[in-house]
Amino acid sequence: MPANTILRLDGVRKVFGRFTALHGIDLEIEEGEFFTIVGPSGSGKSTIIRLLVGMDELTGGKIWLRDKRIDETPANLRPTCMVFQSLALFPHMSVGQNIEFPLKLRKVDPAARKTRAVELLELLHLPASYYDKRVGECSGGEKQRVALARALAFDPEILFFDEPLSALDYRLRKSLEKELKDLHARTGKTFVYITHSLEEAMVMSDRIAIMKEGRFEQISTADEIYSQPVSRFVAEFMGEVNLFDVSATSGRIDGEGLSVAQNGATAALAERIGQAGGATLMIRPEYVQFLRDEGSADFTVEGTLHGIYALGSRIHYEVKTAAGQILTVEKLREDRHDGAQGDTVLLGWGAASAHVIAGQAA
Numbered sequence: 001m002p003a004n005t006i007l008r009l010d011g012v013r014k015v016f017g018r019f020t021a022l023h024g025i026d027l028e029i030e031e032g033e034f035f036t037i038v039g040p041s042g043s044g045k046s047t048i049i050r051l052l053v054g055m056d057e058l059t060g061g062k063i064w065l066r067d068k069r070i071d072e073t074p075a076n077l078r079p080t081c082m083v084f085q086s087l088a089l090f091p092h093m094s095v096g097q098n099i100e101f102p103l104k105l106r107k108v109d110p111a112a113r114k115t116r117a118v119e120l121l122e123l124l125h126l127p128a129s130y131y132d133k134r135v136g137e138c139s140g141g142e143k144q145r146v147a148l149a150r151a152l153a154f155d156p157e158i159l160f161f162d163e164p165l166s167a168l169d170y171r172l173r174k175s176l177e178k179e180l181k182d183l184h185a186r187t188g189k190t191f192v193y194i195t196h197s198l199e200e201a202m203v204m205s206d207r208i209a210i211m212k213e214g215r216f217e218q219i220s221t222a223d224e225i226y227s228q229p230v231s232r233f234v235a236e237f238m239g240e241v242n243l244f245d246v247s248a249t250s251g252r253i254d255g256e257g258l259s260v261a262q263n264g265a266t267a268a269l270a271e272r273i274g275q276a277g278g279a280t281l282m283i284r285p286e287y288v289q290f291l292r293d294e295g296s297a298d299f300t301v302e303g304t305l306h307g308i309y310a311l312g313s314r315i316h317y318e319v320k321t322a323a324g325q326i327l328t329v330e331k332l333r334e335d336r337h338d339g340a341q342g343d344t345v346l347l348g349w350g351a352a353s354a355h356v357i358a359g360q361a362a
Helices: 045-053 095-105 110-123 128-132 140-153 170-187 198-204 222-227 232-237 264-276
Strands: 005-016 019-030 034-038 060-065 080-083 158-162 190-195 207-212 215-220 242-249 252-255 279-283 289-291 299-311 314-321 326-332 344-349 355-358
Touching (some): 005 045, 019 045, 019 060, 019 190, 019 215, 034 045, 045 080, 045 190, 080 140, 110 140, 110 170, 140 170, 170 198, 207 222, 242 264, 252 264, 299 326
Parallel strands (some): 080 158
Antiparallel strands (some): 207 215, 242 252, 299 344
């Protein structure tokens, strides 16, 4: 195991009756990393977290913490801690008593417990006066901070998070995303985070793992996954996207409704498409332009302006092609298109903004 790897999964499998939740997955997480696992419901992300903290037993494979196997170690003896979606705070205890609870279990001296609890309150941007406050009197955001302080009181080597922000309103969630990222930087701890929210993952993570049906579909940085997805599933999961099934022969790209300029940039894409025997051409909505004439972009497609939607600082356009495909275009408010619904429009983009997903053509 590389020196900076803190957690490793080797061929981890989990089977429930006839259902296989995890198909022999491998994974390495670096020490001090903020690593997020994202996927739709039923993809296996919660199963992974339950195995990592010891709530469930493996069907097969091994889990290593540095150079020691921990998959057979009871959950209460692992140097890890979990922050649950429900937070699992004790409502009959004060904030300070909740934070001190793991230290009390370790029979730490009461004075030392209180000192540590006050330190953690400060770390989580809560005033020391909250030490005696009842948990039931705290707001949702304050409860999140108390749960984090209690987890850190364990002084774990790894903190696991199971969708801890999912029940909060949008504004509070966005604020706590930034606080979690800042907390990670200040503590230097390894965070392993589970969420169904792509926004959370992209804001906070060093790396993201996209899960599908018990397997990792792609593991990389947010920027790479967004701009260079390895599959159609990842491309669509990472937000609005325009996809075209394409083929290429003799250096020419063919796709329904697409007009393609013949130049070096499109020839390079054609070679990759041809080698793959067909592919999906991907273009994100922010790279698509409204054009005046067909010769002003590497790729062009004509359609009818089907819908216009204001999204705060952005305008979202839907364009329906002759083939019935709905394409999306996004512009900043100051760059809005002045057309009206029902207008015929010409869309275009450059080859440098397109990405080829091999082997995806129908």
